[in-house]
Amino acid sequence: MTLxxxxxxxxxxxxxxxxxxxxxxxxxxxxxxxxxxxxPVATFQQLVNPHRPLHWRITQLTGITSDMLEPxxxxxDVLPVFLDWCGDDALIGHNIARFDIRFIAxxxxxxxxxxxxxxxxxxxxxxxxxxxxxxxxxxxxLIQRFGIADVEEHRALADAEQTRMCFEWMRAYDRERLGExxxxxxxx
Numbered sequence: 001m002t003l004x005x006x007x008x009x010x011x012x013x014x015x016x017x018x019x020x021x022x023x024x025x026x027x028x029x030x031x032x033x034x035x036x037x038x039x040p041v042a043t044f045q046q047l048v049n050p051h052r053p054l055h056w057r058i059t060q061l062t063g064i065t066s067d068m069l070e071p072x073x074x075x076x077d078v079l080p081v082f083l084d085w086c087g088d089d090a091l092i093g094h095n096i097a098r099f100d101i102r103f104i105a106x107x108x109x110x111x112x113x114x115x116x117x118x119x120x121x122x123x124x125x126x127x128x129x130x131x132x133x134x135x136x137x138x139x140x141x142l143i144q145r146f147g148i149a150d151v152e153e154h155r156a157l158a159d160a161e162q163t164r165m166c167f168e169w170m171r172a173y174d175r176e177r178l179g180e181x182x183x184x185x186x187x188x
Contacts, residue, residue, distance in 0.1 A: 006121070006171055008038050010090040014159040015100045016062050018050050022102040026050045027075055028064060030082050031156025033164050034089070040164065044085050045157040047072040062154045076111045083108065083116065090119040094139045094163045097122040123166050130170055142166045 013032040019025035028050050034042040047064070049072040059065050083104075093100045097120055105116050127137040134141070140152040143162050146169045152159060 007090045007119075008036075010035050010092050010121070011086045012092045012160045012164040012167065013086075013096070013100060014093060014156045014163060015103055016058075016064060016154070016156050017103060018052065018054060018058060020099075022099070022106050025103075026052075027079075027103055027107065028054070028058075028069055029062070029156040030078065031158070031160045032082070032086070033157075033160050034085070035164065038168065040161075043157060043161075044082060046078050046082070048075050048078050049073065050075075064155075075107055079104070079107050079111055083112075086118065088118060090121055091116075092121045092123065092163065092167055094142070094159070094166070095122065095124045096120055097125065121167075123163055123170070126167070126170050130174065139163060139166070 011032050011034050013030070015027050015031075016029035017025050017027050026048075028048050030044060030046045030048070032044040033040050034044070047069055049069050051074070054064065054066050054069070091101065101116065101120050108114055108116050123139075123142070124137050127134070127142055131137070134145070138152075139159060139162060143149045143152060143166060146166060148162060148165045148169065152162065
């Protein structure tokens, strides 16, 4: 992917889920940052009631409890609102191609009888392509390597914002590497 193919308008998203299987598990939190002209302009954050108890490991990782999810709306109510909010923007996420978009696509087919046609850009894949000699490419590795943060919060909106910053950091890095001038005020 070349810089000319990277959009200036996009949505960065992250999900928290009941587990890692998009076939058995479900979404418990949406977090997203809408970007226009490479600048964040809006956010979306919503807990979702999974109608099942959370495994203690999910609570330990995210801080989300079953009590927090009990009053939250159902996925069938949140998903169409979220997809409408995203519109036809490119969807960017860290490991989105193998994780987040699969959860969303399965839910959209099951609940809304429609596909999710948005273009998907994965910052995990970008990192692997740009830094093949680095051993790890987790979001935590990127935010530390790029000097963005010391910790990953494992909450959807915070992780979406860190992913946005990683995406813009890699865009600026690639421009520098190619000898192009990056607008410093649009990177973060």
